[in-house]
Amino acid sequence: MTFKAGIFDSGVGGLTVAKSIYQAKLFDEIIYFGDTARVPYGSKNESTIIRYSLESLEFLKNFDINFLITACNSVSSCALPELRKEANFSVVGVIDAGIYAVTKQAKKDDTILVIGTKATINSNLYKKGLEAKGYKNIISIATPLFVPIVEEEAYSPSLIKETFKLYFDKLNPEEIDIVVLGCTHFPLLSSYLQKYFKNAKLIHSGEAIVELLKKEYNLKEKQNSKIHFLASENPAHLKKVAQKWF
Amino acid sequence: MTFKAGIFDSGVGGLTVAKSIYQAKLFDEIIYFGDTARVPYGSKNESTIIRYSLESLEFLKNFDINFLITACNSVSSCALPELRKEANFSVVGVIDAGIYAVTKQAKKDDTILVIGTKATINSNLYKKGLEAKGYKNIISIATPLFVPIVEEEAYSPSLIKETFKLYFDKLNPEEIDIVVLGCTHFPLLSSYLQKYFKNAKLIHSGEAIVELLKKEYNLKEKQNSKIHFLASENPAHLKKVAQKWF
Structure with a gap:
């Protein structure tokens, strides 16, 4: 089975989490999505954060992901129950x-x-x-x-x-x-x-998530791992930040 | 003819502009809309600001407005040509x-x-x-x-x-x-x-816009003026801020 993870954040911040996961080669493929057109989430209402999170999950389903990591604390604190209801795969948050x-x-x-x-x-x-x-x-x-x-x-x-x-x-x-x-x-x-x-x-939490994924979800190191970066606005900027940090 | 203005901002900031216009009674009715679910606009891309502005105009058309004031500098600096193309009435920006x-x-x-x-x-x-x-x-x-x-x-x-x-x-x-x-x-x-x-x-600019509207758009003081407050998230908060400022 191919393990394909979606990693989702409101913006570029979650790249710090994605980097650890990518370097640990826990997935064959990673789709990172930053909702940069609606960043920041942290000052918004719970109901808005849930709505945006569900929309982002729907978008990520286009890429046939079978694992979701919410690399944003605001999402992880408000929207996990709703995301888990809509996803038919594991959803793990940074909290x-x-x-x-x-x-x-x-x-x-x-x-x-x-x-x-x-x-x-x-x-x-x-x-x-x-x-x-x-x-x-x-x-x-x-x-x-x-x-x-x-x-x-x-x-x-x-x-x-x-x-x-x-x-x-x-x-x-x-x-x-x-x-x-x-x-x-x-x-x-x-x-x-x-x-x-x-x-x-x-x-x-970015440093701890790899250990958590290995232990609780029994993920093993893959031979190869690919990562793609997507953003709801200015994808070029997100790619530039990713290149700098990675 | 009834003059009905939409006043549009990314959040609550535009209330400072709306207050001047409301107090001058330049319109029979004002619909204030704050796109609080997607605030702030000022750090987003031009293309995103244009898209959000056009969506907000479409929403405001529900209320049969016949005048639009963009009470947000970021909108006024990026989106006026596109808004004017889509509106069949006057569009005035704070710049x-x-x-x-x-x-x-x-x-x-x-x-x-x-x-x-x-x-x-x-x-x-x-x-x-x-x-x-x-x-x-x-x-x-x-x-x-x-x-x-x-x-x-x-x-x-x-x-x-x-x-x-x-x-x-x-x-x-x-x-x-x-x-x-x-x-x-x-x-x-x-x-x-x-x-x-x-x-x-x-x-x-909020203090100057009344004079500009009177002079360039020939708007006169009305007998009565009503104002309604709408927001794309947490409308209760926007109403509270409005009550405090007005």
């Missing part, structure tokens, strides 16, 4: 991977900070999932401005410092043991976050 | 209003700074329009982070100061005579901009 990674690296009494878009944080899915695994000290903070800072490549250290002040003012950064990067854009801010939360381990 | 306002307040040798989204600045429409009126010293700068700062209501003075540094680093703020707020979100940053560009007049 499961993030939680899996925490269980591998954190002690039960660690203080865990989860950051993400409004949609992801409001869904409370990380918090609930981590609590179900026995973690108790979980702080969730929506940090929506991190997304346009990455998208605009506005990596001014003093600007980033001010956004940290805005969002993390009430925290003692030294007390945070784990920071879950609950948005595929955030790994690009890793160096700043690591400097600020100097005692913390940063969890990037 | 015309902004240019009109400059001609009322600026001397020909003034140094004019135009700020807006990427789509608006890349279109070069303000610059071309102002040059056609005889202005020569025009500086255009895209300031895309201003949009999420307003949308997230992240009015931290030190954060805003850092974005000013990012975008205006090469300017001498004291030499700027006119600042054209080329995005409907930007009037909400007026106090910060006025403090930074302390010798400048700020131009807000």
